[in-house]
Amino acid sequence: MRRTICMTMALLLLVTALTACGRTGKQTAAKDTPAAGTEQTEGKTVKGIINKIDNCLVLLTEKEEYQIMDFGEGVTMDGFAEGDKVEVTYTGTLGSESSTPVIVAIEKME
Numbered sequence: 001m002r003r004t005i006c007m008t009m010a011l012l013l014l015v016t017a018l019t020a021c022g023r024t025g026k027q028t029a030a031k032d033t034p035a036a037g038t039e040q041t042e043g044k045t046v047k048g049i050i051n052k053i054d055n056c057l058v059l060l061t062e063k064e065e066y067q068i069m070d071f072g073e074g075v076t077m078d079g080f081a082e083g084d085k086v087e088v089t090y091t092g093t094l095g096s097e098s099s100t101p102v103i104v105a106i107e108k109m110e
Contacts, residue, residue, distance in 0.1 A: 043089045043104050050084045053077050057103060059088060067094050072102045085109040 046067070052058035057069045057077070069090055071077070080086065087109055092101035 043091055045087055045089050046094065047085070047087045047109065050080060050082050050086055053080065053082060056100070057088075057106075059086075061094075065095070067101065069101045069103050072104045075103050075106060077106075080106070080108070 046059070046061055048059040048061040048067070050057065051060045051066065057071065059067045059069060061067055069088065072091075085108065086106055088103055089105040090101040090103050092099055094101055
């Protein structure tokens with residue numbers, strides 16, 4: 001019974017993460033509009049652990065919140081793996097459903 005519950009919860013988490021990543025692709029066109037470009041240009045930082053690397057990054061922050069982030073131009077995940085502690089510099093707003101934060105820089109923490 002316990003195994004079934006764990007597998008169900010893991011499947012739900014995976015489906016949620018993939019759905020959110022798929023949804024960000026549709027929002028990319030909206031980000032290119034002038035109104036969205038004036039929203040926020042200053043980078044902010046957040047620390048956390050990489051939960052998943054795919055078309056987007058799923059980060060478990062220090063506040064134990066999952067944040068989905070898109071990769072900015074020139075940002076590469078070479079040398080990073082799931083479970084790494086990182087500090088992410090991003091633009092946008094965390095936790096916003098209308099737009100996904102965009103990573104401008106990422107570095108490993110020790």
